[in-house]
Amino acid sequence: MLWVPGCGSNRIPIAGSYYLEKFPENGLFYLRKRGDDSVGGVFDGHVLQIGANECVVVAYVRRLYRGDPDGWYVLQVPRAKVFGPLSASEVQTICRVHDITCEPVERFYEEKKSLR
Secondary structure, three states: OOOOOOOHHHEEEEEOOEEEEEOOOOOOEEEEEOOOOOOOOOOOEEEEEEEEOOOEEEEEEEEOOOOOOOEEEEEEOOOOEEEEEEOHHHHHHHHHHOOOOOEEHHHHHHHHHHOO
């Protein structure tokens, strides 16, 4: 039997071809797209807070490269476009318009995992 890190029950679907993955080696969460094996995922960093619907994923991200700013980033799912970092007021507006509530990624992950 071959064990592959990051596969199986460590993934939960988010929207479209995107999923949230928890890496057991370090306990960190990454938003990833099916077929893309980039190290930092869609946001090039690990997710600390997240909210999502079928159109938009909003996340507070700690970027891998320390020269890149940590902060709030938005993925427009249908267009596969990432924007950010965004100000708190921009994030509030996006969340209100899309009826999204952001929460700590651990809670989000456990809630979605329990629904599977």
